[in-house]
């Protein structure tokens with residue numbers, strides 16, 4: 001087992017390794033990124049294979065969003081994505097959501113499963129954010145859906161979000177025509193409606209509890225990783241708050257409860273504790 005010091009020195013070696021070039025996007029918007037090969041290849045088998053075969057040190061990914069690749073490179077160095085917290089404008093939420101969908105697609109292609117987890121977690125957070133009254137515009141939902149493939153779990157998030165909107169608004173308020181002709185969307189909406197009937201009310205929409213539904217969301221770690229530190233708009237690093245085991249969001253209401261009876265105080269024998277937020281405490 002490597003200790004911290006050897007990890008730090010191997011990281012220094014990795015960032016000193018020869019750089020490879022990734023060109024993301026197409027035409028005028030294309031951007032070139034230079035990344036140390038050893039670092040990139042340790043994180044991604046796909047890049048390891050791509051650079052092992054030939055003498056090539058350059059790879060072009062015209063279908064990928066340059067902003068998403070930029071964020072992914074940050075992740076390769078830092079093992080986290082950083083987003084604003086607190087009350088977000090609808091423009092910021094829409095931007096973050098689209099970025100997460102694009103990051104997920106890139107990470108899926110390049111076999112960066114931890115990055116997929118981080119992008120999924122942020123997408124769940126953005127959809128789940130109840131600090132405001134504005135819904136994510138249907139046009140944004142459509143743009144996000146269009147970058148997914150049929151097997152992407154991120155389709156289910158949009159399906160669930162739309163089902164929630166149908167229930168919240170009457171049909172006149174919901175611009176369904178903006179979703180028309182989007183391949184695969186109707187099937188996704190049907191699946192979400194089926195899930196809505198089957199799933200416990202507290203677990204629907206599925207993005208409310210990404211930790212609990214990690215398997216459905218293809219989050220590959222036991223404990224979905226989240227952006228551990230976040231940059232606050234008004235400056236300063238956010239402190240790391242405890243994370244709820246059930247939903248994976250951090251909040252000041254997270255407390256240890258007995259893992260057997262789920263009470264804060266109990267007389268269970270050989271107690272073990274689990275951290276849950278107030279939204280996930282069982283109604284006893």
Ligand SMILES: [Zn+2]
Pocket residue numbers: 244245246247248249276277278279280
């Ligand atoms: Zn929770």
Ligand SMILES: [Zn+2]
Pocket residue numbers: 258259260261262263265266267268
């Ligand atoms: Zn107990």
